[in-house]
Amino acid sequence: MVKVYVLRSEQDGRFYVGMSSDIEKRIIAHNSGRTKSTKGYRPWKLIHLEDYPERTSARKREKYLKSGYGKQWLKKKYANVHKEEE
Known part of the structure; x- marks a missing residue:
């Protein structure tokens, strides 16, 4: 099983998209x-x-998810994730 994941920087709110079979290690x-x-x-x-x-x-x-449309989708879906934690 392979996982596609999205991380968000707690420093500045940017996204990182990646894939891995060992998500914890990654x-x-x-x-x-x-x-x-x-x-x-x-x-x-x-x-x-x-x-x-x-x-x-x-x-x-x-x-x-790394494309323009994918980035738009991520920004829309997770717009408040970084702001809520501040």
Whole structure:
């Protein structure tokens, strides 16, 4: 099972979309600074998670969420997540 996940930076509210078969290990890597692209925006909070039976369908969804339409959908769906915690 492959998971597509969305993290939100608690520092500035930006999103990070990724996929992994070991989500716990991956989130630890993001929050410990071992992932170069997310290192400067820690800490990260998991806000969205989807399961897919195979890597190809997960990759399609990840690609969509990283597209312009996918980013719009994320911003609309999670507009208040960062603000509510402040």
